[in-house]
Amino acid sequence: MWDPVRAGLAERARVITPDLPGDLVDPPSLEAVAVRLVGLLDELGLDRCDVGGASLGGYVLMALLRVAPERVGRVLFAGTKAVADTPEAARGRFELADRVEREGASAAAGMAPNLVSDPGLAPRLQGWIGEQPAAAVAWTARAMAARPDSRETLRALDLDALVVHGERDAVMGVEVAEDIAALTGGQLVVVPGAGHLVPVEAPEAFLGAVLPWLAR
Numbered sequence: 001m002w003d004p005v006r007a008g009l010a011e012r013a014r015v016i017t018p019d020l021p022g023d024l025v026d027p028p029s030l031e032a033v034a035v036r037l038v039g040l041l042d043e044l045g046l047d048r049c050d051v052g053g054a055s056l057g058g059y060v061l062m063a064l065l066r067v068a069p070e071r072v073g074r075v076l077f078a079g080t081k082a083v084a085d086t087p088e089a090a091r092g093r094f095e096l097a098d099r100v101e102r103e104g105a106s107a108a109a110g111m112a113p114n115l116v117s118d119p120g121l122a123p124r125l126q127g128w129i130g131e132q133p134a135a136a137v138a139w140t141a142r143a144m145a146a147r148p149d150s151r152e153t154l155r156a157l158d159l160d161a162l163v164v165h166g167e168r169d170a171v172m173g174v175e176v177a178e179d180i181a182a183l184t185g186g187q188l189v190v191v192p193g194a195g196h197l198v199p200v201e202a203p204e205a206f207l208g209a210v211l212p213w214l215a216r
Helices: 003-010 030-044 057-068 087-103 106-114 119-131 134-146 151-155 174-184 203-215
Strands: 047-054 072-078 161-166 187-191
Touching: 003 161, 003 203, 030 134, 047 057, 057 072, 057 134, 057 151, 072 174, 072 203, 087 106, 087 151, 106 119, 106 134, 151 174, 161 174, 161 203, 174 187, 187 203
Parallel strands: 047 072, 072 161, 161 187
Antiparallel strands: none
C-alpha cells in the first residue's frame, strides 16, 4: 500500500515499511505490534524516527505512543481515528475474525470497495487482502476491536503532527481527522475526492501534503 508513494518519500527520508503483525500472540493486542516495532528499530540502530500510519497503521502508531513514546519524533496520521470501537463495531470485527478463520482471508475482501472512492481500484485491494494469512487477518481484527481510546494519549503529545484524510472516506468521516488534529495541535489536510487509503488512491496529493511537512 505504500508503493505508490515510496519513491517520493525516499527523496526526503529513509523509508521503512514493515510487514505487520508477523508473530501472533495471545491475547490479540496492537501493543504487541508496537513492541515488535520497537524491536525493529533496535535492530536497525534507530533511536528515534518519524512514524506514519494509515488506517490500521494509525492505530498501531497510537499503540507505539503508549508503549515507547521516546522512540517517536514527528507523527503522521492518515485515514484513522483516535476513539475506540463501539460495542457494535467491535462485535462486527469479532464476527469477521471468526468468518476469516472458517473461510480464509478472502472473506474479508468484501470491505475493499469501501476503502477507495474509485471502484476501479477495489480489485487490487481485494487481491492484497486475499493474499494475507487468514490467522493474521483474524488476529488483527480482534486486536483492533480490543484497542483502547487514544484521545488522552494524543492530547498529551508534544510532537509535530500531520493529519491526512480523504474527503470521500466511506469508512470514517472527516470529523475523526479533525478530532486528531485538535487533540495534537497538528496540521490537517483533507484530500479532495479521495477515499480511505489516500496513499493508494491519491499518491500525488498525499506526497503534496507530506513532503513539505517532512522538509520543515
